[in-house]
Amino acid sequence: MISALGGAFITGLFGVWLQQLKNKNNSEGIYADHIEELFERLDKTTEERDGLKGQVSDLTFQLIEQKKVVDSLTRQMGDLKNKLNEIEVGK
Secondary structure (H helix, E strand, C coil): CHHHHHHHHHHHHHHHHHHHHHHHHHHHHHHHHHHHHHHHHHHHHHHHHHHHHHHHHHHHHHHHHHHHHHHHHHHHHHHHHHHHHHHHHHC
């Protein structure tokens, strides 16, 4: 009786172990079948990221230029307000 239970237990362990090996091999086969597709997707994503980095750089440059324009207009407005105040005080 004990030997029968021991034999069943060992057989069960081997069955589980063999099933895990089989599942691992099936998973590796699936990955192997799709590895080229995965690399293509990775390359495409990398290219898209690089393109977006370029756009960010361009937009950053435009933002800096617009800030210069806004600063210049702010100074002009200050000068005009000062001249207007001088004219009103002179009346």
